Amino acid sequence: MGGDALTFKLFGLTFNTTNIVSGLIIYAIVFFTLYGMSRKIQMKPKGAQNVLEWLIDFTNGIVRSQMPASEQGHYSFFAFVLFVFIFFANQFGLLFQFHWNGVEVLRSPTADPVVTLTFSLMVMALAHFAGVAHNGLGGYLKNYTKPFTLMLPINIIEDFANFLTLGLRIFGNIFAGELLMSLIANMAFSHGVLTFIPGLLLELAWQGFSIFIGSIQAYVFVTLTTVYISRKVSE
Numbered sequence: 001m002g003g004d005a006l007t008f009k010l011f012g013l014t015f016n017t018t019n020i021v022s023g024l025i026i027y028a029i030v031f032f033t034l035y036g037m038s039r040k041i042q043m044k045p046k047g048a049q050n051v052l053e054w055l056i057d058f059t060n061g062i063v064r065s066q067m068p069a070s071e072q073g074h075y076s077f078f079a080f081v082l083f084v085f086i087f088f089a090n091q092f093g094l095l096f097q098f099h100w101n102g103v104e105v106l107r108s109p110t111a112d113p114v115v116t117l118t119f120s121l122m123v124m125a126l127a128h129f130a131g132v133a134h135n136g137l138g139g140y141l142k143n144y145t146k147p148f149t150l151m152l153p154i155n156i157i158e159d160f161a162n163f164l165t166l167g168l169r170i171f172g173n174i175f176a177g178e179l180l181m182s183l184i185a186n187m188a189f190s191h192g193v194l195t196f197i198p199g200l201l202l203e204l205a206w207q208g209f210s211i212f213i214g215s216i217q218a219y220v221f222v223t224l225t226t227v228y229i230s231r232k233v234s235e
Helices: 017-037 048-066 069-096 113-145 149-188 193-234
Strands: 007-010 013-016 098-100 103-106
Touching (some): 013 017, 017 103, 017 113, 048 069, 113 193
Antiparallel strands (some): 007 013, 098 103
């Protein structure tokens, strides 16, 4: 949004420092937030415990609505952690976009397609592993020929398309949101007071809308994750 990302090379491979630093900060935020919310668990929940239990019920509801009852317990915690991390990752750039010498130091990791496609690859790999574990290798491979053998290439293409769309959907929304936020900020400082006040109001409005979009994208990602896993274990 505001320049290239920081990178470094190790053993001939290029690593994105911006994503690593931003990701580690989000890991810390998620850990300490959940730790703080769960420190004093009571039979009658109040305050932060209410929020935590609502989040758990919310993600459990996603799993229950998409997966067979026999599999729900295996993936409830995964769905919860995935939702919380992606939610914070989507919102991170709204508060912590930081640039130095034309280089992005901090941003939302989900504004990078490498990160979102990595999440997508993780989800699809888990779905295929679950399919093999549930149906056996032979039964898993046979499902690609259903309802008839000619569907084999179409089913393979569908899996690849699911992988791409799962990752690129969230990237496109978060990247576009942060890009527009940067453009509004530049406009606000372009002509002094004349543009600053309208730019500030527009920036606040867009930040509110971006929070909504980031939340929806976390929900969509986790919902589709459970759908893809459910398909593999139900076939």
